[in-house]
Amino acid sequence: MSLLTRWAARRYGGMAVLYERFTEPMERAGLSAIRAGLAADLQGRILEVGCGTGLNFAHYPAGLEVTAIEPIEEFRTFAAERATRARARITVQDGDAQALPFADASFDGALQTLVLCSIPDEAQGLLELRRVLRPGAPVRFFEHVRSTHTFGAVVQDLFNPLWRWAMDGCNINRDTVRTIEMCGFQIEEVEVHDMPGASIFPMRLVRARV
Numbered sequence: 001m002s003l004l005t006r007w008a009a010r011r012y013g014g015m016a017v018l019y020e021r022f023t024e025p026m027e028r029a030g031l032s033a034i035r036a037g038l039a040a041d042l043q044g045r046i047l048e049v050g051c052g053t054g055l056n057f058a059h060y061p062a063g064l065e066v067t068a069i070e071p072i073e074e075f076r077t078f079a080a081e082r083a084t085r086a087r088a089r090i091t092v093q094d095g096d097a098q099a100l101p102f103a104d105a106s107f108d109g110a111l112q113t114l115v116l117c118s119i120p121d122e123a124q125g126l127l128e129l130r131r132v133l134r135p136g137a138p139v140r141f142f143e144h145v146r147s148t149h150t151f152g153a154v155v156q157d158l159f160n161p162l163w164r165w166a167m168d169g170c171n172i173n174r175d176t177v178r179t180i181e182m183c184g185f186q187i188e189e190v191e192v193h194d195m196p197g198a199s200i201f202p203m204r205l206v207r208a209r210v
């Protein structure tokens with residue numbers, strides 16, 4: 001954890017509170033509505049990777065059996081409390097996307113939001129995700145990605161070292177949609193969700209299948 005994050009977390013009463021304060025404007029600007037639609041058509045045993053404080057949990061329909069992994073203990077505590085109020089049955093556990101503690105083909109679907117930017121080896125995280133999903137399983141990704149404009153991408157490249165340090169390993173310049181495809185997922189749909197005035201953070205909702 002960077003010194004800046006440690007200082008800010010202490011000032012705001014912890015990492016989880018800090019994270020939710022930071023994302024609250026985005027949630028109000030439409031992120032919450034996007035979360036609401038992500039899991040609507042998922043069924044069966046679902047894996048959520050990097051669930052953070054559990055901001056997707058309220059949106060899982062009843063009947064789903066969700067396993068959520070999260071490496072930060074304080075986030076897990078918040079998420080586990082949210083899980084008790086969810087309609088779906090949700091279990092929160094420790095885990096690393098790059099070495100998932102599950103057997104091959106053990107899930108019917110997966111969801112992850114704003115996570116691929118932070119996994120140290122993004123491709124390894126995606127290959128692991130594919131391994132634990134059954135053939136044909138649907139996956140929903142919502143991620144901020146590399147700009148498609150040359151100037152925007154150059155700005156992202158220039159700022160990325162500082163951003164990654166300040167934001168605890170988050171990268172703003174990853175070509176995530178391409179990496180999803182290169183890791184063998186069949187992309188069915190890519191929705192553009194660029195926020196006005198925030199062209200350094202192009203957002204994509206990707207519907208894919210194993």
Ligand SMILES: C[S@@+](CC[C@H](N)C(=O)[O-])C[C@H]1O[C@@H](n2cnc3c(N)ncnc32)[C@H](O)[C@@H]1O
Pocket residue numbers: 049050051052053054055056069070071072075095096097098112113114115118119120
């Ligand atoms: C920006 S937060 C997003 C949290 C949550 N998914 C959301 O939408 O609010 C990034 C999350 O990815 C998690 N993360 C980072 N590296 C990870 C890894 N290697 N395996 C699993 N989760 C990871 C972080 O702990 C953090 O909770």
